[in-house]
Amino acid sequence: MASAVKAALAAALLVNSSVAVAQDSSPPGTPETSTLDTVSVLGSRTKPRTVSSSAVPIDIISGEEFRNQGATDALDQLRVLVPSFNVSTIPIDDAASLIRPANLRGLPPDNTLLLVNGKRFHRAAVITFLGHGLSDGAQGPDLSVFPSLALEQVDVLRDGAAAQYGSDAIAGVINFGLKKIREGGTAEVFAGQFYKGDGLTTQYSAQIGLPLTERGFATLTAEWRKADDTSRSVQRDDAAAAIAAGYPGVGDPAQVWGSPKIDDDLKLVANLGLSTDAVDFYLFGNYAKRDVDGGFYFRDPTARSGVYSNDGGETLLIGNLTGAGACPTIALRDGGGNLLPYSTVSGAVAALPANCYTFLSSLPGGFTPRFGGKLEDSSIFAGAKGNWGDWYWDVSGSWGRNDIEFIIYNTVNASLGPDQPEGLYFRPGGNTQTEKSVNVDVTRDFETRFTFQPLRLAAGAEWREESFKISPGDGPSTAIGPLTEQGFALGSNGFNGFSTRTAGTFDRRNWAAYADLEAQVTERFLLAGALRFEDYDSFGSTTTGKVTGRFDFNEHFALRGAYNTGFRAPTPGQANISQISTVFGGTALEDIATLPPTNPIAQLKGARPLTPEESKNVSLGAVWTEGDWLFTLDGYQIKVEDRIALSTSFAVTPEERAALVAGGSPEAASISQVTYFGNAFDTTTTGVDLVTSYRSGHFGGTTTYSLAANWNKTEVDRFDTDFIDEARVYKLEKSLPKTKGYFSIHHQRQIFNASLRFNYYGSFYEDHLDSGVISAADGGLPIYGGSALIVDAEVGWKFDSGLYFSLGAQNLFDRAPGKNPWSGVAGAEYPVHTPYGFNGGFYYARVGWKF
Known part of the structure; x- marks a missing residue:
């Protein structure tokens, strides 16, 4: 099938003498619109600007370009269109596999504002x-909660903008602009699958525009998607050894590394507007939900601590259910450290007294938990805007909520012994993020003798409330069973339920005021400045500013630059979350507790109250336009102080563990490590963005060539050695490719269009088993991934009737990352955080009707 896809695409490209990124998919006969004329609302509070006239670097991606590719998730769609944007498949990373973290300009996800x-x-x-x-x-x-069909365009501001938009806008800002249509619509079906025959994805999309009286519109969009899971796994060494020793029921592979299963992925978006003679009203919002089901680490029946053995696999862990009579010792290995045959071990298990229990009797092949969750996301924005004399005003309010209910099954609460829930199914609880805001914005132009054009003023005020709720888990997921004191792990194994003691709702409120001035000082010189003051009830106030300038030497060439300060406030979730997870600690699985900085044991390990991250961002760039050519080159440096992150794991001594239990934290009985949030290191990120495009009449139609590339490097300037170690620093600096970019060609001729994209990813570093060391020579398990060139291709036809069809492939030549040299340790065939994914080639077809 993969060969057939390659041949079909190649034939279509050759027959039509065209190669091509789908930037213009308007119906036949629609006048061409240059991307140079497309405007963005980002970068300036006073006036929308085009890519070529902006004083800061902005990517403007049309909705059609955004969606005309094989990826159906907004994260993957952005990954191939914005070079400084990185995201990878997350197979076994707790909640990160449900909502994948994405990085703009090498900074963490919460440094980018949406x-x-x-x-x-x-x-x-x-x-x-x-x-x-x-x-x-x-x-x-x-x-990923927005369907691409709902988007008119996506603007990516690649510059710090905290002075304009507030907290989080350190790396940049992404704006989703929704479509506004009052008639017609679209219906579409999409289907695709990986070359290896798994990951079947089906998606149904629909959109309709309705008139809202004679002066309004209502644009409604719906999307439903389902994606099967994938597996790029090999058998683990320990599982293979258990099979060789005769242990029954061990899977092959025992553990799955792959994309999780996504079911019932529903996305709804509404965008409404109504104009009157005096006021324009607007209302928009979204609702989304999906079910995610992924894999977890295999629990080895010959060694898993807290379940099968507590001495490294030498002897079996046996619980006394009644306390009457001592339970015998059963060896799992011989004197040479070799596994004893299962027949020998099972015979001894069968001879155990009735009061003695081991999980080898009920789960002799070990077990591999399945972890997932039910996600819901909803928001509503409402406002009115208009003119009051020379003033333009905009008043709005918003409410948004993101809710996740975790599930974990095919696992046990070992401390309960044989008394497990039906189906080995647990509900560990969940988290809910809720935000409310009210905004008042005004703008006005002032005539002045000192500027070439009127002086533009924008000002406003904002009030926000943010809350983070921790919902408790069900009884079995949090239970501290009778076998806890005998060394059996408590709580749902792999992801403990949130206890009622740590559950609750944690709020934060803040208000802000800002002012933004923009002056066209001369015909060629633009100067702008912004100042923002914010006050938080949790840690106090902060003031940020920004200065931007642009000088046009002539109509073709300009220099632009900006300097700004920024901040990111610690979230209520980071300040209050408490959770126990199971991770691979380099040689074995370990239970690690994440504690709030206010927790006594966290403070014993050095935790302090969280303070905001603070940043300084400077950029300098050049813009050159000539006819159908556009060229921009922008360099930047982002310094972030007191970055907030999770600490290195700290070992908990038996004395500390006993003190925690005695002090009212009984769930601490089985933890071996603790971690917490803190401000502990400073970084400097330096980079260069290159974006260029050319529109021509080549190949008998309209052919657009686009080149975009990013070079990015992060250095850790200072770090607290008691908080993070050298291995963590190494990952911060080298886990993402320093160089990433694409070259694309899009061709449109009559009803036919075609696109060809070459995506380049530089080398990267990975240590997904968290061995805690930097080189393999030290006994660790790091992986160095090489550079790669990934080719995407698509051909399509759009007919006058509104019917359209396309066929394409992402990763056309099925490029896979280099093999994981330590695959047998954890069962992963490839490095699992590869920036271009590890699933290989994906072919797809799309058919739709625009009416």
Whole structure:
């Protein structure tokens, strides 16, 4: 099938003498619109600007370009269109596999602000506990809750903008602009599958525009998607050894590394507007939900601590259910450390007294938990805008919520012994992020003798409330069973339920005031400045500013630059979350507790109250336009102080563990490590963005060539050695490719269009088993991934009737990353955080009707 896809695409490209990124998919006969004329609301509070006239670097991606590719998730769609944007498949990383962390300009997800129609969108409820070093502890927005069909365009501001938009806008801002249509619509079906025959994805999309009286519109969009899971796994060494020793029921592979299963992925978006003679009213919002089901680490029946053995696999862990009579010792290995045959061990298990219990009797092949969740996201924005004399005003309010209910099954609460829930199914609880805001914005132009054009003033005020709720888990997921004191792990194994003691709702409120001035000082010189003051009830106030300038030497060439300060406030979730997770600690699985900085044991390990991250961002760039040519080159440097992240794991001594239990934290009985959030290191990120495009009449139609590339490097300037170690620093600096970019060609001729994209990814570093060391020579398990060139291709036809069809492939030549040299240790065939994914080639077809 993969060969057939390659041949079909190649034939279509050759027959039509064209190669091509789908930037213009308007119906036949529609006048061409240059991307140079497309305007963005980002970068200036006073006036929309085009890519070529902006004083700061902005990517403007049309909705059609955004969606005309094989990826159906907004994160993957952005990954191939914005070179400084990185996201990878997250197979076994707790909640990060449900809402994947994304990185703009090498900074964590919560350093990028998401807007919808220019209004702040709420963050997700998921805190990334396992984020491959760079994203550890981040709580960013969920970009995947919007259907691409609802988007008119996507603007990416690649510059700090906290002085204009507030907290989080350190790396930049992404704005989703929604479509506004009052008639017609679209219906579409999409289907695709990986070359290896798994990951079947089906998607149904529909959109309709309705008139809202004679002066209004109502644009409604719906999307439903389902994606099967994938597996790029090999058998683990320990599982193979158990099979060789005769242990029954061990899977092959025992553990799955792959994309999780996504079911019932529903996305709804409404965008409404109504104009009157005096006021324009607007209302928009979204609702989304999906079910995610993924894999977890295999629990070895010959060694898993807290379940099968507590001495490294030498002897079996046996619980005394009644306390009457001592239970015998059963060896799992011989004197040479070799596994004894299962027949020998099972015979001894069968001879145990009735009061003695071991999980080898009920789960002799070990077990591999399945972890997932039910996600819901909803928001509503309402406002009115108009003119009052020379003043333009905009008053709005918003409410947004992101909710996740975790599930984990095919696992046990070992402390309960044989008394397990039906189906080995647990509900560990969940998290809810809720945000409310009220905004008042005004703008006005002032005539002045000192500027070439009127002086433009924008000012405003904002009030926000943010809350993070921790919902408790069900009884079995949090239970501290009777076998706890005998060394059996408590809580649902792999992801403990949130206890009622740590559950609750944690709020924060803040208000802000800002002013933005923009002056066209001369015909060629633009100067702008912004100042913002914010006050938080949790840690006090902060003031940020920004200065931007642009000088046009002539109509073709200009220099632009900006300097700004920024901040990111610690979230209520980061300040209050408490969770126990199971991670691979280099040689074995370990239970690690994440504690709030206010927790006594966290403070014993050095935790302090969280303070905001602070940043300084400077950029300098050049813009050159000539006819159908556009060329921009922008360099930047972002310094961030007191970055917030999860600490290194600290060992908990038996004395500390006993003190925690005695002090009212009984769930601490089985933890071996603790971690917490803190401000502990400073970084400097330096980079260069190159974007160029050329529109021609080649090949008998309109052919657009686009080249975009990013070079990015992060250095850790200072770090607290008691908080993070050299291995973590290494991941912060080297986990993402330094160089990433694409070259694309899009061709449109009559009803036919075609596109060809070459995506380049530089080399990267990975240590997904968190061995805690930098080189393999030290006994660790790091992986160095090489550079790669990934080719995407698509051909399509659009007919006068409105019917359209396309066929394409992402990763056309099925490029896979280099093999994981330590695949047998954890069962992963490839490095799992590869920036271009590890699933290989994906072919797809799309058919739709625009009416």
